[in-house]
Amino acid sequence: MAEQEEWNRLCAEQVRQQDYDHYLCGLFAPEEARAGIYALYAFNAEIARTPELVSEPLLGRIRLQWWRDAITAAYDGGGPHHQVVQALAQAIARFALPRDEFDAMLGAREAEVENEPIEDYPALERLARATAGGLTALSLICLGARQPRALRAGRHIGIAYALTGLLRAVPFHAAQQRLYLPQDRLKAAGVSVQALFDGKRQAALPVVVAGIAAEARRHLRTARRLRVGVPRIALPALLPATLLDGYLSRMARQKYDVYSPKIDLPPLARQLRLAWKASMRRF
Numbered sequence: 001m002a003e004q005e006e007w008n009r010l011c012a013e014q015v016r017q018q019d020y021d022h023y024l025c026g027l028f029a030p031e032e033a034r035a036g037i038y039a040l041y042a043f044n045a046e047i048a049r050t051p052e053l054v055s056e057p058l059l060g061r062i063r064l065q066w067w068r069d070a071i072t073a074a075y076d077g078g079g080p081h082h083q084v085v086q087a088l089a090q091a092i093a094r095f096a097l098p099r100d101e102f103d104a105m106l107g108a109r110e111a112e113v114e115n116e117p118i119e120d121y122p123a124l125e126r127l128a129r130a131t132a133g134g135l136t137a138l139s140l141i142c143l144g145a146r147q148p149r150a151l152r153a154g155r156h157i158g159i160a161y162a163l164t165g166l167l168r169a170v171p172f173h174a175a176q177q178r179l180y181l182p183q184d185r186l187k188a189a190g191v192s193v194q195a196l197f198d199g200k201r202q203a204a205l206p207v208v209v210a211g212i213a214a215e216a217r218r219h220l221r222t223a224r225r226l227r228v229g230v231p232r233i234a235l236p237a238l239l240p241a242t243l244l245d246g247y248l249s250r251m252a253r254q255k256y257d258v259y260s261p262k263i264d265l266p267p268l269a270r271q272l273r274l275a276w277k278a279s280m281r282r283f
Contacts, residue, residue, distance in 0.1 A: 036091030060113030128162035145234035156223035206256035238283035
């Protein structure tokens, strides 16, 4: 029991350091679900960093195969002596988490390490659905919110969160010679991918960013239209929507310049936004 509690504590600390938004949202989860949710967020942080940690696709595939094997072992009640794997194994058993969501997340990350261009917006949305959409769905299941309406709302919020996060990370990804913007929209706007990789700002880039931001807002509106019938226990998994309002509003005020430091939300602003919406039981 003490060892399991330590694994859970390490997962929570990892999420606090690597995914502060989800760490804050997880604090609003009931104690009986929080460890499972943080295990999921820690797993997501581990696999999402793969392209940053490897120097070539083969090494990325090897790393993700290790995680695929670890998930298989976790479903069999075992797995490597690794805090995230062991915490996940407990969550999988306790909440009967569906395996296909993990497979979809890993599959999406495997495609990422190949660094192939994203051809169009539907391809980008599929990536967002498989990653953050699946993560939100699994978090809802930990909370006991398995209703189709809750899961649909969660997927839309997850997609919006992923889209917004990828926009905020454009400078970071471009510095690594990676880009998660649709090729067809870049071409239509006259944005040069190589110029982005070379660190050059382009006047047409905000046009593309604004278009993706509009898609994120569309998913948020859809999620909120599903609000009636979503149980209150689902709230901690849906609270990232509150942060998205802030990120997208700031982005708009900066005229969709993703290089502006003013598009970010300070930690205190995030905490206050979440506390306010949680007190109102709204997302």
